[in-house]
Amino acid sequence: MREFHDYNPVAVALYYLGVTGITMFTMNPVILGISLFASVLNYTLYAKGGIKPHLFSAVLFCVLALLNPLLNHNGATVLFYLNDRPITAEATVYGVCAAGMVTASLYWLRSFSKAMTSDKLLYLFGRLSPKLSLILSMSIRYVELLRVRWRKIQQTQKALGLYDDGNLIDALRGRARVLSILITWALENGIITAESMDARGYGSGRRTSFAMYKIRVSDGILMLLCAVLAAGAIIGVHAAEVSYYPTIHLQLTAPWSIAGYIGFAVLAGLPVMINTKEAIRWHYLISAG
Amino acid sequence: MTVIPNQTVRKVLRYLIPFVAIPALVLLGATVFDEQRYLILSLGVAVLAILLFIAGIEKKNIGSRRMVIVAVMTALAVVGRFIPVFKPITALCVMTGLYLGAEAGFLCGAMSVLISNIYFGQGPWTPFQMLGFGLIGLFAGYLSRPLLQSRVLLALYGVIAGIAYSFIMDIWTVLWYSGGFDAHLYLAAIVSALPYTALYAVSNVGYLLLLRKPMGEKLGRIKLKYGV
Numbered sequence: 001m002r003e004f005h006d007y008n009p010v011a012v013a014l015y016y017l018g019v020t021g022i023t024m025f026t027m028n029p030v031i032l033g034i035s036l037f038a039s040v041l042n043y044t045l046y047a048k049g050g051i052k053p054h055l056f057s058a059v060l061f062c063v064l065a066l067l068n069p070l071l072n073h074n075g076a077t078v079l080f081y082l083n084d085r086p087i088t089a090e091a092t093v094y095g096v097c098a099a100g101m102v103t104a105s106l107y108w109l110r111s112f113s114k115a116m117t118s119d120k121l122l123y124l125f126g127r128l129s130p131k132l133s134l135i136l137s138m139s140i141r142y143v144e145l146l147r148v149r150w151r152k153i154q155q156t157q158k159a160l161g162l163y164d165d166g167n168l169i170d171a172l173r174g175r176a177r178v179l180s181i182l183i184t185w186a187l188e189n190g191i192i193t194a195e196s197m198d199a200r201g202y203g204s205g206r207r208t209s210f211a212m213y214k215i216r217v218s219d220g221i222l223m224l225l226c227a228v229l230a231a232g233a234i235i236g237v238h239a240a241e242v243s244y245y246p247t248i249h250l251q252l253t254a255p256w257s258i259a260g261y262i263g264f265a266v267l268a269g270l271p272v273m274i275n276t277k278e279a280i281r282w283h284y285l286i287s288a289g
Numbered sequence: 290m291t292v293i294p295n296q297t298v299r300k301v302l303r304y305l306i307p308f309v310a311i312p313a314l315v316l317l318g319a320t321v322f323d324e325q326r327y328l329i330l331s332l333g334v335a336v337l338a339i340l341l342f343i344a345g346i347e348k349k350n351i352g353s354r355r356m357v358i359v360a361v362m363t364a365l366a367v368v369g370r371f372i373p374v375f376k377p378i379t380a381l382c383v384m385t386g387l388y389l390g391a392e393a394g395f396l397c398g399a400m401s402v403l404i405s406n407i408y409f410g411q412g413p414w415t416p417f418q419m420l421g422f423g424l425i426g427l428f429a430g431y432l433s434r435p436l437l438q439s440r441v442l443l444a445l446y447g448v449i450a451g452i453a454y455s456f457i458m459d460i461w462t463v464l465w466y467s468g469g470f471d472a473h474l475y476l477a478a479i480v481s482a483l484p485y486t487a488l489y490a491v492s493n494v495g496y497l498l499l500l501r502k503p504m505g506e507k508l509g510r511i512k513l514k515y516g517v
Binding site for chain 1: 328329343353357359360361363364365367368396400401403404406407410411412413465471474503504507508511515517
């Protein structure tokens with residue numbers, strides 16, 4: 001089963017950059033609506049369970065939508081006055097659209113973060129510069145290693161009777177000692193690692209990465225399809241006229257725009273469609289066996 | 290410490306970016322695009338600036354040892370970002386800059402943001418944060434002599450770094466939210482971020498003063514023992 005996130009990291013990264021980019025640089029309400037719906041759907045399918053991020057997004061959406069009319073008093077249609085400041089219909093609508101833009105972008109970026117695991121990041125950066133990818137790979141490895149070592153040192157200190165949790169000052173002092181040991185250990189150990197790597201000829205050849213992602217035909221097709229759809233969406237956005245101040249002026253239904261919306265909808269729904277297709281195929285493969 | 294090994298590529302990048310690419314982007318923004326494109330332009334300039342710094346890193350070609358020490362410091366900074374409220378990332382980048390040089394400080398800042406954002410979420414803010422923390426480490430390296438001598442100056446550097454970082458990131462927040470720059474929104478963003486900015490500056494100073502001696506001893510010892 002080849003899910004969307006299993007495609008070549010270059011293709012996946014370009015896809016998310018494209019979708020987020022289009023969302024971020026437009027104020028077209030139709031595009032934003034599609035984007036918000038698709039991004040929430042996409043994220044929900046990847047991050048199973050957990051209502052917390054959705055709750056956060058909902059609160060953020062409300063705060064951002066309210067912020068603009070309260071601070072921005074442009075616009076011709078005054079709804080009412082608050083503390084002698086006019087609250088305008090235009091600023092309210094703009095606020096809702098801007099909030100939708102930010103929320104949708106955040107959802108896309110969350111999915112992007114889920115897709116770009118550390119090995120994919122390394123694959124992308126490793127070709128740029130071997131030294132940079134050395135720092136990246138070692139740091140990523142050390143993050144986990146340091147956590148494990150922190151626990152080990154703490155347990156040893158406890159067993160030696162040097163660690164007291166009951167008293168605040170003693171607890172802090174104990175923690176500082178653990179941190180000190182941790183850093184010394186990591187630095188010394190790092191030098192040994194470096195010696196060992198030098199001795200084995202690190203950096204003398206091209207760097208290879210653990211996961212070998214080849215650019216397959218399907219990756220090429222995916223990238224091409226995304227490029228065409230994104231180009232269509234951008235043309236569509238440019239064909240529509242959207243301005244919020246001083247009065248709302250929306251000219252959303254030019255033929256090119258409608259084609260652009262359809263293109264963007266397909267683009268935004270691509271991961272979900274690919275995953276659904278693969279799931280159906282998998283289902284039939286199992287039942288056939 | 291050479292990050293981009295091919296000398297010609299490095300040279301071309303170092304001249305191309307400041308003299309051609311960034312002016313071209315700014316000109317394009319002034320003439321072709323309308324106001325809505327500030328964000329994409331600033332993003333482009335930030336990415337180019339990071340590339341420029343990386344292309345510029347070549348001063349001491351000592352090799353893996355220094356790189357590994359930078360990697361360890363970066364990992365410590367990443368782990369430090371998981372500590373709630375008080376985050377030592379600035380202090381660790383400053384320490385790296387002070388003891389291992391400006392380039393190391395820049396790499397530590399930029400890389401720790403890139404890696405920790407795997408856990409905290411990547412986004413268009415990543416290049417700005419990378420540049421921000423990278424510059425904090427870089428300037429610490431350039432100012433290492435006075436900062437190492439005076440505790441007061443070091444604390445002051447922590448405060449300035451904290452406030453400047455928040456203010457610059459808030460410009461970006463406003464650009465993203467409203468397309469163009471809006472002074473009212475910027476003021477609102479700064480005021481609403483004030484408690485965080487204050488907390489951030491305080492934790493910078495606290496960690497810098499706390500870590501100054503022990504961390505300095507450890508890094509100094511490693512430098513002396515292994516000739517990093």
